[in-house]
Amino acid sequence: xxxxxxxxxxxxxxxxxxxxxxxxxxxxxxxxxxxxxxxxxxxxxxxxxxxxxxxxxxxxxxxxxxxxxxxxxxxxxxxxxxxxxxxxxxxxxxxxxxxxxxxxxxxxxxxxxxxxxxxxxxxxxxxxxxxxxxxxxxxxxxxxxxxxxxxxxxxxxxxxxxxxxxxxxxxxxxxxxxxxxxxxxxxxxxxxxxxxxxxxxxxxxxxxxxxxxxxxxxxxxxxxxxxxxxxxxxxxxxxxxxxxxxxxxxxxxxxxxxxxxxxxxxxxxxxxxxxxxxxxxxxxxxxxxxxxxxxxxxxxxxxxxxxxxxxxxxxxxxxxxxxxxxxxxxxxxxxxxxxxxxxxxxxxxxxxxxxxxxxxxxxxxxxx
Amino acid sequence: xxxxxxxxxxxxxxxxxxxxxxxxxxxxxxxxxxxxxxxxxxxxxxxxxxxxxxxxxxxxxxxxxxxxxxxxxxxxxxxxxxxxxxxxxxxxxxxxxxxxxxxxxxxxxxxxxxxxxxxxxxxxxxxxxxxxxxxxxxxxxxxxxxxxxxxxxxxxxxxxxxxxxxxxxxxxxxxxxxxxxxxxxxxxxxxxxxxxxxxxxxxxxxxxxxxxxxxxxxxxxxxxxxxxxxxxxxxxxxxxxxxxxxxxxxxxxxxxxxxxxxxxxxxxxxxxxxxxxxxxxxxxxx
Numbered sequence: 017x018x019x020x021x022x023x024x025x026x027x028x029x030x031x032x033x034x035x036x037x038x039x040x041x042x043x044x045x046x047x048x049x050x051x052x053x054x055x056x057x058x059x060x061x062x063x064x065x066x067x068x069x070x071x072x073x074x075x076x077x078x079x080x081x082x083x084x085x086x087x088x089x090x091x092x093x094x095x096x097x098x099x100x101x102x103x104x105x106x107x108x109x110x111x112x113x114x115x116x117x118x119x120x121x122x123x124x125x126x127x128x129x130x131x132x133x134x135x136x137x138x139x140x141x142x143x144x145x146x147x148x149x150x151x152x153x154x155x156x157x158x159x160x161x162x163x164x165x166x167x168x169x170x171x172x173x174x175x176x177x178x179x180x181x182x183x184x185x186x187x188x189x190x191x192x193x194x195x196x197x198x199x200x201x202x203x204x205x206x207x208x209x210x211x212x213x214x215x216x217x218x219x220x221x222x223x224x225x226x227x228x229x230x231x232x233x234x235x236x237x238x239x240x241x242x243x244x245x246x247x248x249x250x251x252x253x254x255x256x257x258x259x260x261x262x263x264x265x266x267x268x269x270x271x272x273x274x275x276x277x278x279x280x281x282x283x284x285x286x287x288x289x290x291x292x293x294x295x296x297x298x299x300x301x302x303x304x305x306x307x308x309x310x311x312x313x314x315x316x317x318x319x320x321x322x323x324x325x326x327x328x329x330x331x332x333x334x335x336x337x338x339x340x341x342x343x344x345x346x347x348x349x350x351x352x353x354x355x356x357x358x359x360x361x362x363x364x365x366x367x368x369x370x371x372x373x374x375x376x377x378x379x380x381x382x383x384x
Numbered sequence: 385x386x387x388x389x390x391x392x393x394x395x396x397x398x399x400x401x402x403x404x405x406x407x408x409x410x411x412x413x414x415x416x417x418x419x420x421x422x423x424x425x426x427x428x429x430x431x432x433x434x435x436x437x438x439x440x441x442x443x444x445x446x447x448x449x450x451x452x453x454x455x456x457x458x459x460x461x462x463x464x465x466x467x468x469x470x471x472x473x474x475x476x477x478x479x480x481x482x483x484x485x486x487x488x489x490x491x492x493x494x495x496x497x498x499x500x501x502x503x504x505x506x507x508x509x510x511x512x513x514x515x516x517x518x519x520x521x522x523x524x525x526x527x528x529x530x531x532x533x534x535x536x537x538x539x540x541x542x543x544x545x546x547x548x549x550x551x552x553x554x555x556x557x558x559x560x561x562x563x564x565x566x567x568x569x570x571x572x573x574x575x576x577x578x579x580x581x582x583x584x585x586x587x588x589x590x591x592x593x594x595x596x597x598x599x600x601x602x603x604x605x606x607x608x609x610x611x612x613x614x615x616x617x618x619x620x621x622x623x624x625x626x627x628x629x630x631x632x633x634x635x636x637x638x639x640x641x642x643x644x645x646x647x648x649x650x651x652x653x654x655x656x657x658x659x660x661x662x663x664x665x666x667x668x669x670x
Contacts, residue, residue, distance in 0.1 A: 029579055070652055134642060135649040143656060206596040216605035221613055228619040230642065246595040247588045255584065 037258070044261030051264075056271040059100035061111050063123070067151045071127030072144045074151060077115055084118025085380045087162050087185050088152050091123040092145060094168025095283045095291075096237050098276065099123050101363055102166065105272050108364040113373025119380065124148050126281070131230035134285040138172070139309040141287065145176050149183050160185035160320075162380060167191050167333065167359075168291065171301065174341070175308055178317045186383050187318065188376055190325040191333045191359055194315075195302040195340030196295050207331045209244045214296040222292045232288035234280035244331055273364070302340055315341070321349035323379045325372065327362040328354050351379065452538050455545040462552040466559070529625040536618035543614040547607040550598070558594035562587055 067074040091111075093099035102123070103111040114121055124145065129136065152161050162185050165173025170192025177184045197215075199208025226232070242248070248256075260266035283291070300306035306313045322345055326338040335354065342350060353375050357368040565586065598604050627637040636644075 033579060033581065069656070131642075132645045132648070135646045140649075140653065143653075147656070147660075205593065209596075209599060212600060213605065213608070216609055217612070218609075221609065221616070224616045224620070225612070228616045228623070243599065245592075246599075247592040251584075251588060255581075255588075 040258060040262040044258075044267075047261060047264055047267055051268070051271070056268060056275055058105065058272050058275055059103040060106065061103050061109060061115070066122075066155070067148065069144065069147060071129060071133070072148075073125045073127065074148045075123050075125065077111060077121040077123070079118075079120065080112065080115040081118045083120055085120065085162075085377065085384050087158065087160070087380070087384055088120040088122060088156055089114070089162040089164050089188075089380065090148060090152055091121065091164045091166065092169035092173050093123075093126070093166045094170075094172070095126055095129070095141070095281070095287065096168055098279050098281060099125055099166075099169075100276055100279065101360065104276060104364050105269065108269075108366075108369055110363055110369060110373055110376075113369065114377055117373060117377035117381075119377055122148070122152055128281045129231065129284045130282055131285075133282075134226070134230040136284040137286045138175070138290045141172055142176055142179065142308050145172060146180060146183075149176075149180070153183070159183065162186045162188070164188040164376070165190070165192060167193075171295070174301070174315070174318070175306075175313045177320060178313045178315055179308060179311055181317050181319055184318075184320045186321045186323070186380060188323045188325065188379070189338070189341070190372070191327055191330055191338065191362065192324070192341075193295075193333045193337040194344065195299065195337050197299045197302075198336040198340050199334045201336045202334055204331075204334070206244060208334045208337070210240060210332060211296060211334075211337070213240065213243075214292055217292075217297070219293050219297060222289055222297075226285040226289055229285070231282035231285050232292070234282045237283065238277065238280050241332070273360075302344060315344040316346035319346045319348075321351075321383050322347045323351050323353060323376065325353045325355060325362075325375070327357050327359055327368070329357060330359045330362070332359040349383070353379075452542040452545070455542045455549070459545045459549040459552070462549045462556070466552050466556045526625060526628050529621070529628055532621040533618070533625055536614065536621040540611075540614040540618050543607070543611045547611045550604050550607045554594055554598040554604075555591075557598075558591045561594065562590045565590065 061080075062078040063075040064078065065073055066076050091099065091102060093102065103109045106112060111121060111123070126141070126144075149161055149163075153159060160183055163173045163177065165171070165188070167190070170189040171194075173187060173189065174192065174194065177187045196211060199211040202208070229236075257270065260270045294300045294306055298305075301313060301315075304312060304314055322341070324338060324341055326333070326335045328335060330338075339352060342352065353371075355362050355368045355371055355375075357365040362368045362372060566583075623638050627639065629635075630637045
């Protein structure tokens with residue numbers, strides 16, 4: 017057994033800590049009593065529903081500034097998590113930042129799939145995305161629009177741009193995996209665990225899981241994400257909460273993030289099989305063998321300008337998995353933007369989210 | 385008779401920090417008495433379940449529990465090792481914690497509790513939730529399906545123990561590193577400053593590093609996979625049992641409902657395609 021010692025104590029410091037803790041606890045208790053669920057709103061930027069099909073809804077955000085980018089932008093989030101991350105709160109909102117830069121903005125909400133959606137595939141989502149693009153194009157009397165894909169939504173966007181290049185004016189990707197095995201290029205501890213974990217499964221394991229549950233349960237993916245920051249889950253509701261509980265603004269920020277995390281939809285079963293087996297396990301997208309609706313997704317078909325944004329400390333989508341697009345895409349106008357922060361921090365972190373909004377708006381304005 | 389895996393010299397002593405230490409002591413006592421009782425209880429529970437399900441004369445033929453027993457024994461050894469280490473940690477915390485309040489340190493037992501690592505291995509939480517399903521009922525009418533469920537439950541408990549052993553061993557490694565750093569490492573001066581927050585931060589850092597390293601091991605990934613697989617197979621066995629009763633009482637089975645959903649998804653695709661075709665024709669003809 018390791019050598020042990022008895023810890024010496026600094027009475028003055030211990031007393032100061034105890035006093036500070038007691039004060040924070042008292043204030044926190046008061047805050048807990050005051051805050052209501054209605055105080056913890058997310059995705060509050062005004063928007064209007066303009067189209068709906070099955071469980072998919074297309075929204076148009078009301079402008080907040082004079083239009084600076086004429087071509088409208090459609091935001092596509094993934095099926096793991098909800099789009100509300102891009103509009104978490106007023107001062108941490110990619111949506112508001114883009115609107116304030118004069119971008120005309122739409123977002124597609126994939127809804128809340130359940131077991132009834134077991135047989136919905138990624139082909140179906142390509143079709144839904146195509147419907148959204150057509151609706152927006154018709155509203156504006158144009159043939160091509162801008163796409164902004166996020167994470168798995170970035171993969172959907174990439175596939176769409178490869179299969180329907182005539183409908184995409186510019187494509188912006190954020191924290192999007194392209195080469196699902198590129199995590200092997202880096203040995204940063206804790207980074208790319210989902211890639212490692214998924215590869216440790218057999219294809220049959222995934223099939224049986226979908227047979228049993230019909231979906232990739234949201235709680236399950238949540239647990240996998242938590243597994244990537246193991247001690248955080250143990251300290252989240254004590255140490256972390258203790259650090260913010262005496263500050264109303266920080267406390268509400270904490271609760272908003274909790275609200276987003278709790279709202280984790282199930283991933284449709286057949287689409288989950290494609291996501292886990294074809295992409296994470298077999299890495300078909302980067303080698304050109306991934307197919308949607310019988311059509312191969314050839315990344316060389318993407319000839320529109322591409323901005324690929326990655327988070328430098330993204331432990332869920334390691335930067336190398338995103339940057340792999342550079343050598344695969346057919347576009348001659350390809351740019352990368354590496355931002356400080358992690359997978360979620362790039363959207364809500366004070367510095368990164370400001371750079372993200374301005375970086376995307378500037379890039380689009382130059383190509384409008 | 386009380387059994388204790390914690391040697392008397394390692395047991396925490398009372399200090400000026402009675403409440404938190406009391407919690408530590410409670411955990412220590414629980415571990416000391418609990419490991420043997422836990423396994424005895426497990427075996428009794430499984431035995432009772434088997435008797436209720438199959439009757440006395442059928443138990444041996446229904447499921448092979450030898451793997452489960454082996455996992456129990458291996459896990460028991462790992463847990464006892466962790467318990468001794470945890471008790472030593474508790475002893476030191478008892479000496480270090482004067483001046484803090486109970487509320488201030490009420491989370492510490494969880495942080496230093498090896499069992500918290502099982503709960504904090506989030507996949508287990510997910511799996512535990514996923515494995516919830518129909519309860520056993522109407523014993524004796526569908527022996528084969530019950531046997532499949534029982535066998536799947538034994539397998540799941542075995543896989544769960546195997547995974548808990550991996551996590552417990554990781555906890556032991558982390559605790560050893562933590563104590564080494566407190567005793568001789570560069571962090572000693574900082575950790576010894578008397579701040580429980582500093583101590584907590586050091587533990588979080590050491591434990592996090594060890595857990596992340598563990599997650600990359602073949603042993604961890606294999607036990608995760610086996611646990612997931614066992615959980616899935618139990619769910620499927622439960623659904624097959626439920627299907628038997630659904631058919632008996634004229635209730636739609638899971639397979640039948642899935643079939644309806646597949647048909648609905650196909651029809652939606654056709655409707656979408658027809659709408660797009662109609663829209664395309666209208667555009668073409670102005």
